[in-house]
Amino acid sequence: MTKIVELAGGVGGARLAHGLQAVLGDRLTVVVNSADDLERHGLAVWPDHDTVMYTLAGRDDRDRGWGVADETWTVIEELGRYGEETWFRLGDRDIATHIVRTARLRDGDRPTEVALHLQRALGLRATVLPMTDDRVRTAVRTDDGWLSFQDYFVRRRQEPTVHDVRFDGVETAGPTPEVMAALAAAASIVIAPSNPIVSVGPILALPGIRETLLAARRRGVPVVAVSGIVGGKALRGPADRMLVSLGGESSALGVARLYAELADAILIDTLDAALGPAIEALGVRVVVTDTIMLDDAGRERLARAVLETAVAAA
């Protein structure tokens, strides 16, 4: 049974994961960024884990593009009545997830155990693993100073220019045994079309992960990335602006440079076909395909292209 590990952030990674799950079922493990996690109103909120979980459960809201389908908003309205800050819009169904999670964490369960409990309850076939059970928190430096990631991302709508990024706690954090076991068993490793700096970045910054990926490559386990930058723009979020303000380039080539040491191949969009030779010059094989996942068929089509690329690279 071919096992695949995907390293993922939020929406883009979730959609690809959904396509991969359609092909692979329980042979898929998604390792998610947990450096965007936060505490709101005393509740443990894990945006990337939950986006992937809801999407794999078929419960992602496709009109809104984030959160749970069929959501309601009573609790946040009432929290505002009590003077709580409500710029982080938590829906009622989503809050139920955070309530269960917070209670279990307070009871002493590891984040990984809590994640698996939530996923089992929602009937996921694939497995979603937090990258670490330790606390890692992304902060970004802007003209207003260092901001927590969600302050920048949600409250300030990614408007400030990001001059620097750090992952607080990452030096002393470790990947979980479950993550290491999944990577050790993987027939190939996929880097999702998520923000390479603040979504995939924290996973790769965890002590031991980069070395594990390099060791996997040496064993002949292909590492395949997908560019989330299409036509110079991020499909969602601030990755394009962050790439530029941090000294890189907002293009599939800019993404490929970040992954050049790690990836055997990268899938880029047909819009970016002209960048192929420059990326191949980095030593990364290029596959040009339609990377935009508009529906279930689009998710599965990209998943199959990723898996075919992995087979070809092996």
Added chain:
Amino acid sequence: MTKIVELAGGVGGARLAHGLQAVLGDRLTVVVNSADDLERHGLAVWPDHDTVMYTLAGRDDRDRGWGVADETWTVIEELGRYGEETWFRLGDRDIATHIVRTARLRDGDRPTEVALHLQRALGLRATVLPMTDDRVRTAVRTDDGWLSFQDYFVRRRQEPTVHDVRFDGVETAGPTPEVMAALAAAASIVIAPSNPIVSVGPILALPGIRETLLAARRRGVPVVAVSGIVGGKALRGPADRMLVSLGGESSALGVARLYAELADAILIDTLDAALGPAIEALGVRVVVTDTIMLDDAGRERLARAVLETAVAAA
């Protein structure tokens, strides 16, 4: 400024409190039972405090008879999906209250401080004080053994016969400084038409409270009770059956016997007028009136009757 303190449990006490607030505004302090409090899904739930708070805020659901008006039920539905027990039906607006409370308690605020924060946010004129900042929990002994109060009350719908009642932790608990100050400043003290055993009972069982009430009487501060038993039946809840199974009588007389040492006077319903002489024989003055509070006018009418009784008893 005449200050009044009401000792109260849930719905009956809340309705009288609403009437008293209409007359007295911020001169009313309600001391609420906290021995029914519980933790559900990791959240601190205070049924009696919240019933009184929502009612004083004009937000009690009058059709359902408990909880917040205009309530929705998304979170509890979703909690069920995660395998949580959902027999304790928490509404979404109510859950927002519990979330804010739980976060503040975890931050180290005293229960009294948390209560005052919630009440201020909802614009209450009166003050609602938890009887204690310590943990006291009611348990009832049934043929199935000792049950926590909410297990008996909500989950088993008050069906088991109660053979004994205890208030765990009450011996080492203390009333708060705020409760003692309110009692010291009270021009009269009202015992609500709440369950005398499990609602008013825990308040009176707190070390120091009974002595404080007796001392107040000796100073000429009247203590006025209202019977929640009308025509031999409790208007709500199991007080009538509990009175009998614990060896008393399900009647206004049975209630009066429990308060005979403490109360100068008791208001009983017109339906129970015939019990007047037997109650007066206990040394408790009887006022016969319409005690059923069907609407705002009924709440205020009973409140005025209580206050007139207090004035007459002073």
